[in-house]
Amino acid sequence: MHNKVLLIYTGGTIGMVQDENGALHPFELERIFEAVPQLKHTTYQIDSCQLKEIIDSSNMNPKVWAEIADIIEREYEKYDGFVVLHGTDTMAYTASALSFMLENVGKPVVLTGSQLPVGMLRSDGRENIICALEIASGQHQVVPEVCIFFEQHLYRGNRSTKVSSENFDAFYSYNYPPLVTAGINIRYKKQHIMPMPDEPMRVRTRMDEHIAVLKLFPGITPQVVQAVLHAEGLKGVIIETYGSGNAPTEQWFLLALQEAAMRGILLIDVTQCKAGGVKLKQYAVSCDLDRIGVISGGDITTEAAVTKLMYLLGNYGDDPQKVKELFEMPLRGEMNL
Ligand code: ASP
Numbered sequence: 166m167h168n169k170v171l172l173i174y175t176g177g178t179i180g181m182v183q184d185e186n187g188a189l190h191p192f193e194l195e196r197i198f199e200a201v202p203q204l205k206h207t208t209y210q211i212d213s214c215q216l217k218e219i220i221d222s223s224n225m226n227p228k229v230w231a232e233i234a235d236i237i238e239r240e241y242e243k244y245d246g247f248v249v250l251h252g253t254d255t256m257a258y259t260a261s262a263l264s265f266m267l268e269n270v271g272k273p274v275v276l277t278g279s280q281l282p283v284g285m286l287r288s289d290g291r292e293n294i295i296c297a298l299e300i301a302s303g304q305h306q307v308v309p310e311v312c313i314f315f316e317q318h319l320y321r322g323n324r325s326t327k328v329s330s331e332n333f334d335a336f337y338s339y340n341y342p343p344l345v346t347a348g349i350n351i352r353y354k355k356q357h358i359m360p361m362p363d364e365p366m367r368v369r370t371r372m373d374e375h376i377a378v379l380k381l382f383p384g385i386t387p388q389v390v391q392a393v394l395h396a397e398g399l400k401g402v403i404i405e406t407y408g409s410g411n412a413p414t415e416q417w418f419l420l421a422l423q424e425a426a427m428r429g430i431l432l433i434d435v436t437q438c439k440a441g442g443v444k445l446k447q448y449a450v451s452c453d454l455d456r457i458g459v460i461s462g463g464d465i466t467t468e469a470a471v472t473k474l475m476y477l478l479g480n481y482g483d484d485p486q487k488v489k490e491l492f493e494m495p496l497r498g499e500m501n502l
Pocket of ligand 1: 253254
């Protein structure tokens, strides 16, 4: 009996074609099978499906995340693993969102895409699809996680970031090592891969979008900070701070945060640095944030912080203390304590 993989096509460059003006548009799934004839000769079975609407991933949103999660839930028992073909632009957000939505996932869910359409001669798409499928088939080893495969590496999805709009190795995980490296051999780094969950998978697709990301920069004005903190319906803000979680100590800034915290808005501190994380109170300039009750995001990526906050507010929104507690602990390997 062959292992079975479900290929879920969402869009992205991998399946795009150029229009008469040279702009790239998403195209149908069939193109991909035509461009990668090797897919007919695999030692595992591939079935495929596509989203209701094929999109450039710049149009990704929580409804589409739910659509993908629902497909995986519906087909979970029938397949050994899943490959999600996705545009690279927001792939790290989708991988992070799915990692939270799919609690206790016990099968590989591998997102991949490409920098050049798979129909082009020099496309990186063929290798990415073939490796992603092979890993998702679970025929060598099962990786029970939501991951991103790109170029040579399988990364934990909620640790990944798109780092290049130009190079074929477009993704990187700064704070966690790759789970698999694909060279001549596919090498699984067992010590970095999540253990098999004891509980059955459970899918929760509710996300609350009433959040914002506030990126600090020298010279940021009170008007900009206030505009964000007073956005209608706002429930939580990811503040992208400097270095190990540092922020200005100017009175107007601290008062604005304090007032927002008093209105029940959750404030999360993540660093603008690519590697490393937040260490509140390491410097005097982060002591006030700690006093105001700002939550440390540790070494989480912004992509994972955004989706984790949406997920926690969507599922525990009526209990802000619980949201705070859960945010501070790793739920899917997205942060180190
Ligand atoms: N704009 C494309 C997308 O994210 C880029 C890509 O797939 O590489 O859908």
